[in-house]
Amino acid sequence: MATLQATARRGHRRLVRHTLDLKLSPYAYIAPFFLLFCAFGVFPLIFTAWVSLHEWTLTSDVHTFVGADNFTTLLGDGYFWNATFNTFSIGIISTVPQLVLAIWLAHLLNRPLRAQTFFRITLLVPNVTSVVAVVVIFSQLFGRDYGLINWMLSWFGIDGVAWAEGTATSHVAISAMIMWRWTGYNALIFLAAMQAVPKELYEAATLDGASNLTQLRKITIPMIRPTIVFVVTVSTIGAMQILAEPLLFGAGSGAGGITSGGPDHQFQTLALYVYDLGFNKFDFGYASAASWVMFLFVVLAAGVNYLLTRRMGGAFK
């Protein structure tokens, strides 16, 4: 009787330990990430919110509490809304063609090809080149007087496009730099997803006489929908944070302040504006307010994208 009880108790204890192990250990495993995330992600986020409620500059040790003043100033700040417009404009011009191109490239590579690995690696090369090198070279390509692109355009009678000067032209030039770096990377992610699509579907479709394009639209895209949602979301967040391209493009084309994104702020993105406020004008309070609003925009844009891409996937079903 006693031994039976003991066994039962021991069994019970083992069960408790087992359930504890099952329930708790996953948390223990992911804890390091979340601890680091709290230190380097959550804490700065909250601290930035705190700073944004103050008049806080680098050169002064006095930080006056001003409540929502920074935010109300921001809402009436023309440069801020200009930067918001530029960010969305560059975001759309760079992301949409980029993703279409990436799917198309992935589709091409998803067929039996010679030297497959070579082509796949080539796709990734632009992504591993330094952003500084890319922007410096593209700024020269897009040069007004001696740029390669204007030289080619001159064959068609188009002369002296001042890429950095116009709003639309500068957005196109910056988008080209972003697309150059990220199209191949996204194509590889799509390619990985496409390889998981059962080959039988394509065989059946081929037997039914479906064209290559129809197969892409009716089979591939619906089957890789989760990947598309992922890539769109990540690209959108990336596009909201563009900094290096307009900063270096401005330095490459000159005029006035390097952080103003052209004399008319024509290609100053939100991230560049925040950088200008924080690390050029040293107005940390105002810069923090701007980065918080920027954070809200990112959440909003990611949310809208998520809804859109879900519906897009549904339409193909």
Added chain:
Amino acid sequence: MATPYSQARRFGRLAVPVLTASALALALAACGGEAPSATTAGKPAEKVTLSIALFGDFGFKPLYEEYKKTHPNVEIVERVTQFNDHHNNLVKRLATNAGAADVEAVEVGYISSFTAQADKFHDLKQYGLDKRQSDYLDWKWQQGLSKDGSKLLGLGTDVGGLAMCYRKDLFEKAGLPTDREKVAELWPTWEQYIETGKKFASGVKDAKFVDSPGEIFRAIVNQAPVGLYDAQDQIVVATNPEVKKAWDLSNQLTQNDLTAKLAAFSPPWNTGFAKGSFATIICPAWMTGYIQEQAKDATGKWDIAKVPGGSGNSGGSHLMLPKQGKHPKEAAELIDFLTSKDNQARVFKEEGTFPSIPALYDDPSIQSFTKPFFGDAPIGKIYSDAARNLKPQHLGPKEGDVRIAIGDGLGRVEQGKQTPDEAWAQVVADVQKIK
């Protein structure tokens, strides 16, 4: 005197961590060795590494070698960053109390924002450098003093007396005189300079008269008794008629299509030198070194004439000693050495930056100094006259930021985005926000 931004940037990214790491290692090493060296005078001095932060090539490199002959224990590391970044970084490094070099160069447009932070820098008087006062142009000396005048925070390197550089070959093509005396007679005033530009434009189609209006604006403002700030450090951009006059004149260049639309210090501007895209450029002494470097194939094509509108100063620097440095004594000796009379003369001859020591202006070796690149123009005499006749102007703490706001405004007119009046309204609003 700025390197192309991208290169400097790349260098800076690499250099900062590397230098910080090596500085740290050296600091640790120095800590270890400090105790014995303090007590043992007469033994070989401990190894000292001094960093010096500049915003372009100051032509100091040969001087470092010279300095090492008398200070064999000193290593000198030069850090070069682009102009705006350099001054911005210094603000950050002073505020965070980390990362400043042992010796920091500060351009005249930024000097008063740093002399206002007297507690962040060593008083050079502690190291006996007030003995240098009699060497200097008085106003240059004053600029290096703290606000109340009690501390000496920066010692001057060069001054940027104004002149006008021009391309003889392009002037000849336009049917204009090429002799520097005759050219100077073309433009006693800025209005006449613009008229000359119109004549030039009617004769030459494949080059413009001037690179861009930005530096011209700066020169005209610098010739006025009061510039962007009044003596009480208030920004007077909106109310000073001299500023508006400079603005209007600069925009007339744009409106008459006389500018090549090449912003100063940008890569396309550098290309413009090489391709001969513009015929004149405002030429403070330090610019001559820049032209020579950028327009390598143009030996003998450039010449130098008097600037329209009288004398003025544009640019020039001071060397300062941040308190963060571990070796202030050696660093102060280095500052003294680099700004010495002989070395300022030497740097002028090699690099073009003009001395701030008036005794040199009468020195025969400076007076008779010519450069073949500029068609043997007597640049020693031209810049001596310019520096001697100069009326010093009070510069305020955010001079650099105000200049950027105005430069953007000129750029908007140049790019056809706004009329001069619209651009001016925006400049005034932008300047008001500068705190």
